[in-house]
Amino acid sequence: MEFCDECGSMMKTEDDTWVCGSCGYEKSRNAEAEREMAVTTEGQEESEIVDTSEVDAADMGPTTGARCPECGNDRAFYEMKQIRAADESETRFFTCTECEHKWREDDH
Template identity: 40%
Template sequence: MQFCDDCGAMMVAEGDRMVCTDCDASQPRDADAEEAFVSTTEQDDAGLIVSDETAEYEGKPTASDVTCEECGHGEAWYNIKQTGAADEPPTRFLRCKECGYTWREYK
């Protein structure tokens, strides 16, 4: 990726030249830049974390600082998701280990 020396905007390739997307300045392509690109392999499902409501919670982290709203049990599996903006705290989804009731908690 190259940036314009004049205005700092990103440049796009047009043949053997790089053209600024803002001020139309032009300069030769940087041959070293192409060697610096890194390609990644496609992600597989091996690292996928299932988090929908019907998902099995067995083996997930356990919270003992909660009380089930349905049966009063004091342990639940939990899963954390960022449901709001990045500057807001995440939401903790809990499932009672005793009765299976699921609820969410905002910190």
């Protein structure tokens, strides 16, 4: 990703040139520098499933007003985890305070 030296907007590539869509500023691409700034997922670990079936309700943590899709209860324990790339939002995991149904909600 490259940002415009003139206005700070994000630039796009057109062949061997970076072009600013806001002000039209252009600059040449540098393949070696771009290779160094590339982001990969190599070496990242998969998230593991956490079993909370034997955890007491008092140890589950905070609750929020979320409606359970199974029983309709309006309270759930919640936990936020970063399971995707760091530049994406966290995922909210819920556990119903009544039936202990588990679900997750992603911010998109």
